[in-house]
Amino acid sequence: MKKAVIAKRISQFIFLSIFIYILWSTTYPLTGLFPAETFFKLNPLIMIITSISERLILAGIIFSFVMLLLTLIFGRFFCGWVCPLGTMIDIAGYFNRGRRQLTDAQNRKLRSPKFFILSVVFIASLFGLQIAWILDPMVISARLVSLNLIPTMTLLINRSLEGLIKTFGLYGWLYDFYRSLQTSFLGVKIRFFAHSIVIFLFFYAIIVWAVYLKRSWCRGLCPLGALYAFFAKPALLKRKVEKCNRCMKCKTDCRMGAIKDGLDYVRSECVLCMDCVYDCPQKSTSFVFADKKKEDNKGEIEKGPIEKGPASGISRRNFLALAFFSLFPFNSQMPARQKVIRPPAALKEEEFLNRCIRCGNCMKVCITNGLQPALLQAGLSGIWTPHLVPEIGYCEYRCTLCGNVCPTQAIPKLTVEEKVRTRLGLAKIDRKTCIPWKKKKNCIVCEEHCPIPNKAIKLKKFKIGDKIVLRPYINQDLCTGCAICQTKCPVRPDRAIKVYPVKVTHGKNQGPVSIKI
Amino acid sequence: MKILSVGFLSGIFLELFSRAGLSHVFAAKSNARPKKNIKGFHDLVVVKGADPALITRKAVEGLGGMEKFVKKGSVVVIKPNIAWDRAPEYAANTNPEVVAALVQMCYEAGAKRVNVFDIPCNSPERCYENSGIKKAALEKGAKVYFCDSWNFVKAAFTYKSPMEGWPIFRDAIECDTFINCPVLKHHGLTELTLSMKNLMGVCGGSRGLIHIDIARKLVDITDFISPDLTVIDAYRILTRHGPSGGDLKDVNLARTIIAGTDPTLADAYAAKFAGKEPMTISYIKEAVQRKFGSADISAADILEVNV
Numbered sequence: 037m038k039k040a041v042i043a044k045r046i047s048q049f050i051f052l053s054i055f056i057y058i059l060w061s062t063t064y065p066l067t068g069l070f071p072a073e074t075f076f077k078l079n080p081l082i083m084i085i086t087s088i089s090e091r092l093i094l095a096g097i098i099f100s101f102v103m104l105l106l107t108l109i110f111g112r113f114f115c116g117w118v119c120p121l122g123t124m125i126d127i128a129g130y131f132n133r134g135r136r137q138l139t140d141a142q143n144r145k146l147r148s149p150k151f152f153i154l155s156v157v158f159i160a161s162l163f164g165l166q167i168a169w170i171l172d173p174m175v176i177s178a179r180l181v182s183l184n185l186i187p188t189m190t191l192l193i194n195r196s197l198e199g200l201i202k203t204f205g206l207y208g209w210l211y212d213f214y215r216s217l218q219t220s221f222l223g224v225k226i227r228f229f230a231h232s233i234v235i236f237l238f239f240y241a242i243i244v245w246a247v248y249l250k251r252s253w254c255r256g257l258c259p260l261g262a263l264y265a266f267f268a269k270p271a272l273l274k275r276k277v278e279k280c281n282r283c284m285k286c287k288t289d290c291r292m293g294a295i296k297d298g299l300d301y302v303r304s305e306c307v308l309c310m311d312c313v314y315d316c317p318q319k320s321t322s323f324v325f326a327d328k329k330k331e332d333n334k335g336e337i338e339k340g341p342i343e344k345g346p347a348s349g350i351s352r353r354n355f356l357a358l359a360f361f362s363l364f365p366f367n368s369q370m371p372a373r374q375k376v377i378r379p380p381a382a383l384k385e386e387e388f389l390n391r392c393i394r395c396g397n398c399m400k401v402c403i404t405n406g407l408q409p410a411l412l413q414a415g416l417s418g419i420w421t422p423h424l425v426p427e428i429g430y431c432e433y434r435c436t437l438c439g440n441v442c443p444t445q446a447i448p449k450l451t452v453e454e455k456v457r458t459r460l461g462l463a464k465i466d467r468k469t470c471i472p473w474k475k476k477k478n479c480i481v482c483e484e485h486c487p488i489p490n491k492a493i494k495l496k497k498f499k500i501g502d503k504i505v506l507r508p509y510i511n512q513d514l515c516t517g518c519a520i521c522q523t524k525c526p527v528r529p530d531r532a533i534k535v536y537p538v539k540v541t542h543g544k545n546q547g548p549v550s551i552k553i
Numbered sequence: 554m555k556i557l558s559v560g561f562l563s564g565i566f567l568e569l570f571s572r573a574g575l576s577h578v579f580a581a582k583s584n585a586r587p588k589k590n591i592k593g594f595h596d597l598v599v600v601k602g603a604d605p606a607l608i609t610r611k612a613v614e615g616l617g618g619m620e621k622f623v624k625k626g627s628v629v630v631i632k633p634n635i636a637w638d639r640a641p642e643y644a645a646n647t648n649p650e651v652v653a654a655l656v657q658m659c660y661e662a663g664a665k666r667v668n669v670f671d672i673p674c675n676s677p678e679r680c681y682e683n684s685g686i687k688k689a690a691l692e693k694g695a696k697v698y699f700c701d702s703w704n705f706v707k708a709a710f711t712y713k714s715p716m717e718g719w720p721i722f723r724d725a726i727e728c729d730t731f732i733n734c735p736v737l738k739h740h741g742l743t744e745l746t747l748s749m750k751n752l753m754g755v756c757g758g759s760r761g762l763i764h765i766d767i768a769r770k771l772v773d774i775t776d777f778i779s780p781d782l783t784v785i786d787a788y789r790i791l792t793r794h795g796p797s798g799g800d801l802k803d804v805n806l807a808r809t810i811i812a813g814t815d816p817t818l819a820d821a822y823a824a825k826f827a828g829k830e831p832m833t834i835s836y837i838k839e840a841v842q843r844k845f846g847s848a849d850i851s852a853a854d855i856l857e858v859n860v
Contacts, residue, residue, distance in 0.1 A: 064678050198703050207723075215698045224677055224699050403676045432676050434638055434683075471765065480742045481761035485674055487638075489799030495741055506742065524674070526761030 040310040040323075044116060048123040055120040059181045062441055063223055064403045072397050075120075075174055076443035080104050081157075081260040082175070082393055085168035086444050089161035090391055094444060104267050111271035112264045115254055116307030120181075121173035121242070122254055126309075128243045129250035129291060143293040146256050147305060154262035169393040171259050179420065180239045182400035183229040183409060190222050228428070229399060231411045235420070250291040254307065265304035272325050275301055275312070279320040286312035286321060374537045376414045376423035377519065379407060379438045379447045380431060380458045391446035394420040398438035398447055404429030406519070407438060422447075424460065426519035426535055431460055433487035433518055456487075461517030461535040463492070463510050470532035472507045476500050480508065482521035482533050488514050493521060508533070583711045585777045586726045593617045596853040597813040597822055602860030605788045605810075606654040612784065612812035613658055615856050622782050625663035627729035631655050631695070632780075634736045634751050635671035635686050637797045638679040644789035645798045646680070647736045649689035651786045651810065655732060656693040667695040668724055671754045674797075700724075705757045714773045715766060720757035725778060733780035733816065737787040737823050739795030739803075743767060744829055746796050747820040748783045749775045749836050768835035772845055775816050783819040785811040787826060817846025818853055825850060 055075055061068025073096070076082055080100035087094050103114060115122050138146065157168050169175050197214045200206060218224055229235075245252045254261050280299060287295040290312060294305035313321045374385040379398055382388050399407045399422050406429025407422045414421055422438070424431060433456060439449045450458065463482075467473040472480070483493040483506075492514035495506040517535045525531040593616030600615065602608040613619050623629055633647035641649055652669065659667045669690045673680035677699045681687040687697045705720035725731065735751030742764055743750055749771045753763055756774065763770050787809040791798045798804070809826065813819040817840040821831035831837045831848045841848045 064676070065682070198701070202703070212696075218699065218701075403679065432638065432679065435676070435679065477765050478742055478767070479761065479764050481764055483741045484796055487675075487797055487799065489794060489803075491794050520675075524761055526759050526764075 038314055041314045044308070044310050047117040048126065051118045052120050052123045055177070056181055056185075059178060059397075059400060060186055060221065062182070062397055062400045064401070064435075064437060066401070066437065066440060072401065072441035073443035075178070076393070076395060078103050079172065079174050079260065081154075081168050081172055081263050082443070085157055085161045086166050086391065086393070088158075089164050089166040090387075091164070096443075104264075107264050107267040108271060110273045110308065111268040111303060112261065112305075112307045114264055115258075115261050116309045119173055119254075119260075121177040121258075122251075122307070124177065124243065125246040125251055125253055126291075128246040132247050132250050137288055138293055140296050143255075143296075146252075146293065147302075149256050150258055150262040151265075153257060154259040157259055164390070166390045166393075168259065169395075171257060172393070173253075173258055173260055175393050175395050176239060176242070179235050179394060179396040179409075182396040183232045184236050184239075186400070187227045187229060187232070191226050193217075193222060194226055225405060227400075227405050230408045230425070232409070234411065235409070251307075255292055255305070268306070269304045271303055273308070273323055274303065274325070275306065275321065276324050277316075277321050279318050281318060283317055285315050285317060289315050376410060376418070377426070377461045377517065377535060377537050379422055379424065380436075380455055380460055381439065381450055382447050388446050389414075389417050389421065391444050392421050393444055393446075395443060396420070397441040397443065398422045401437045401441045402429065403432050403435055403437060404523075406430050406523070424519060424535075426522035427531070428523075430520040430523040431518040433516075433520070456516070459516050459538065461519070461537045462512055463515050463517060463519070463521055463533055463535045465508055465510060466530075466532045466534065469527050469530065470508070471527060472498075472505050473532075476505050478506055479526070480506050481524050481526055483508055485520045485524045487518060487520060488516065490514060492516070582709065584706060584709050584726065585711075586728075586731065586779055588779045589730075589781050591622055591781055591814060593621065593812075593814050595856040596815065596818055597811060597855040598858065599809060599811050599822065599826075599855060600858045600860060601809050603808060604860070605648050605650040605786075605808075608788075608808070608810045608860055609651045609654040609784065609812075610658060611858055611860055612810040613655075613782070615858060616782070616812055616814070619658040619662040622732070623659050623662040623664050623730050626665045627663075628727075629659045629664045629667045629730045629732065630725055630728040631659070631667060631669050631690075631732045631734055632725065632751065632754060633669065633671060633686055633734040633786075634746070634754065635680050635684050636674045636754065638673075638675040638683050639797065639799065640683055641685045642789070642801060642804065643798045644736060644738055644791040644804045645796065646684035646686065647734050647786045648788045649685035651784065651788065652686050652734060653689040653693045655734060655784060656690050656695040659730075659732075660694055664730075667693075668728065669695045669697045670700055670722070670724065672700045672722065672757065672760075673754075700755075700757075702757065708774075708777055710773065710777065714769075716763075716770050716773045716777065719774075721774075721777070722755045722757065725755035730782070731778060731780045732782045732784060733778075734784045734786065736789075736791075737785055737807075737811075737827055738791035738798070739793055741795065743771075743836060744834055745824055745827055747823050747834070747837075748780070748785055748816045749820055749840070752778055752780070768839035771836040772840045772843060775840075776845060780816060781814065783813055783816050785819055785823045787811060787823060790827060792827075815846045817841065817848055818850070821848035822850055822853075822855070 058070050058074055062072040077096035077099045080103055083094050083097045083100040087097055160167050201211050242253045292305045292307055295301045383391055406424050408425045409420045410418050410423045434452050436450045436455045439447045471477050483495050486493045492511050494509045494511055498505045498507055519535040521533045522531045522535050525533050598612045598615030600608040600612040633652045635646050637645040639645040656667050690697050700722045704723045706723050707718045708716055708721045710717055733748050735748045738746050740746040752774050787807045790805045790807050791803055792805055793803040811819055811823050820837050824831040824834050837848050840846045
């Protein structure tokens with residue numbers, strides 16, 4: 037029966053590889069085999085909760101229903117066989133040698149918080165607040181891979197090859213090889229993401245916890261796991277034990293704590309990791325599609341004490357706490373003022389904060405690396421949302437990548453024609469530092485880079501002494517706030533031209549703000 | 554893995570080394586590209602015709618053929634203008650067919666390797682792709698690549714120059730033949746972007762600062778690189794809202810290629826061609842004043858051909 041365990045490991049490896057591959061290929065020119073949103077479209081927590089809270093039906097929600105349907109048949113196969121975070125947790129759990137055995141009561145206590153979390157997320161979504169992103173495993177792992185793992189890996193490979201080439205003067209074949217790597221998978225630009233250490237620490241905490249108790253995150257906190265647990269309850273695929281001599285090995289080994297003292301198991305907790313099948317000394321455990329009618333009194337093991345279902349695990353005290361906590365986020369839902377530059381045509385600030393799941397796709401794909409994860413710049417509720425940092429990169433005029441990879445359409449898909457008319461902000465010149473204004477010397481770097489065909493930055497000739505100085509002005513009707521002027525401005529430390537976010541006046545779910553050109 | 558880590562460590566040491574300024578100790582007096590001073594049959598060849606590739610070929614043949622500039626087994630750099638994320642019709646970048654024709658001629662003359670690169674203002678990937686130059690040059694067998702920020706050398710001049718110590722892309726200096734292939738277009742500061750302005754594309758650092766006292770800096774950098782051949786693409790001319798353009802109404806179809814060995818003369822002719830008085834363009838004026846080149850079109854031997 038080793039086959040089942042190997043099959044599971046291969047499946048985990050393949051899905052983790054696909055997951056990383058998809059994020060790796062989320063870059064210009066988006067020619068990956070799978071769309072960038074694939075894993076998020078398969079995520080019922082994100083899709084359903086966002087749809088409820090936003091009162092709309094997200095494109096591709098049907099795929100997440102398929103996942104729920106499959107769960108009705110197979111149980112929580114997703115957690116054990118597919119989930120990228122689950123795989124990483126399993127790898128960490130491998131280093132956990134001390135077999136800590138919990139009692140049934142402890143196990144029950146451990147598994148209840150995730151249902152509580154799911155309830156909070158669900159109730160909040162009924163009130164129009166989407167907080168599924170906070171603890172969604174797919175979001176956590178995507179953010180880690182996109183903003184941490186891939187930049188670090190590319191940086192290391194880049195720097196190593198660079199060092200080799202420079203030290204040994206290998207400007208021939210090795211340099212050519214390096215260049216082909218760059219254009220194939222390394223990427224031309226080494227990306228940097230601000231405060232990505234916080235993202236890493238968040239992930240690290242989950243992983244370290246798994247070293248102390250296997251799959252602790254999945255058992256205790258994961259709201260997606262809780263959602264799947266509901267649907268896994270009546271699953272058709274069941275664990276069957278024949279000829280049991282009560283050696284209790286399966287119970288000791290179960291990473292989910294799903295096997296009870298009576299050797300019965302909690303179906304909604306089983307992730308089909310196949311350990312019990314593999315470890316059983318009697319080789320008597322198997323998973324079969326059991327016939328409903330025959331099932332009763334057929335198993336050779338006695339049923340344990342009837343356990344309360346997960347939903348009823350919420351006591352009155354818990355429910356009050358739940359009600360309290362679901363109200364809590366509304367305090368922060370004041371009409372949000374936009375403090376940062378959002379990606380092109382992003383929804384109105386409060387809607388954007390609600391719709392954005394902080395997956396990091398837009399930041400990963402941004403060709404100039406200008407989209408950065410916010411820490412507290414957009415307020416506490418805006419953590420890890422994308423914002424444009426012109427000091428790092430600008431919004432490329434004819435680029436529409438970020439809208440094309442957003443799984444929840446917090447950044448709408450735009451055509452190039454729409455994009456070039458989309459306003460992100462407005463540029464403003466600081467005449468106290470601008471070279472032609474202050475030092476009376478020619479510069480015009482901002483005007484030169486302005487991508488608007490008619491130039492949103494105009495030059496006026498000034499005769500100063502015996503020479504002519506060209507000074508920049510901004511035509512506010514034409515400026516889209518793409519911020520290339522700020523990126524390229526040679527004045528340091530503060531740029532002399534800066535882009536400020538503007539109040540966007542379009543209504544809910546409307547298209548981009550259009551400007552006349 | 555081991556070899557990678559060795560590379561990584563040595564990379565760090567090298568960086569510290571160069572940051573400490575020790576690399577200057579070993580630097581030669583001037584690291585400029587050696588001047589070849591190859592003269593063509595004429596000072597300038599101007600060819601007009603409908604096919605960009607054909608007129609490019611005729612222009613170079615008029616100077617004496619590519620064999621004059623490219624020796625067998627040599628490494629050639631073709632530096633077009635790939636600065637903007639614009640399609641070829643917008644005339645913000647060099648015409649890809651002109652670049653492709655040059656690449657082909659270089660290989661026909663026996664070049665070992667032809668490198669095509671530029672340091673764009675927009676995202677390099679998009680510029681290379683959308684200008685059509687990457688595809689066109691790759692088809693003819695050229696090496697098209699991006700300029701890595703660590704592969705720059707600091708310019709050292711024999712005379713006092715504001716460009717002293719400016720980072721210059723290594724491959725632009727270490728080549729046997731340098732062909733400068735700009736596009737003739739409007740520019741807000743210098744009126745026109747011509748061959749000397751195009752050489753800003755091999756400079757790294759904060760290039761915006763080159764704009765201050767631009768005339769002198771451009772002549773110095775042209776002197777530093779000393780292109781062997783200058784082929785100005787005036788097939789499409791961007792007349793307004795340069796250097797990036799973006800409106801087809803601003804583009805004139807002139808169907809002309811200007812080829813020469815003296816960058817100043819080529820620029821002066823191109824300026825005249827675009828309807829500007831050459832001596833009003835600051836860097837042409839500077840070049841003439843320093844006797845770096847000549848802008849005297851009437852005295853020059855110019856071959857004009859219609860195809």
